[in-house]
Amino acid sequence: KAGVTQTPRYLIKTRGQQVTLSCSPISGHRSVSWYQQTPGQGLQFLFEYFSETQRNKGNFPGRFSGRQFSNSRSEMNVSTLELGDSALYLCASSSGQGRTGELFFGEGSRLTVL
């Protein structure tokens, strides 16, 4: 079955702009989690959505937001971009029940903020 699809794969923005990233989970998966990966901080949890509701949230400022649609596709938005937001943003899907740690990651969206 098709894996997790993230779009766009690469994007360049300037400070102050906003960005929206998209994630299509594996068919049948109802949970989508978002992670930020940087060389300095590693993989950090942003938030998790299950059945269109945010179920968990990491320690990121309110500029980072997300949502999930009825078809389980998810988007995350970063407003008022800062240089430090440059990172690989990874989306991961899971069934959302039972063994929820077993995540299937997409290839990521690499964001560069200039």
Added chain:
Amino acid sequence: GQQLNQSPQSMFIQEGEDVSMNCTSSSIFNTWLWYKQDPGEGPVLLIALYKAGELTSNGRLTAQFGITRKDSFLNISASIPSDVGIYFCAGQLWGNNDMRFGAGTRLTVKP
């Protein structure tokens, strides 16, 4: 920042050698997982551990869930070039999908 201490940060080994890496935490976790990330890809799940003391194998990979629930190790036997990549440990509290990841171990295998 990271709550898991993963070591070593990097390893350079010869093909055929065995590899060992570990992860420790000041927190107790209910689940320990090991992922591998290849360049340009997202992490892929290798092994998931659910019980303290559990020892699980996946081919040449073996991982254990520490008795204290605060640590885990991953062993790779007879390494091959395709083992190259970054290995991450992750800890999860039961019912909480906020997983914590280690900083990763970058493995290089010389043919």
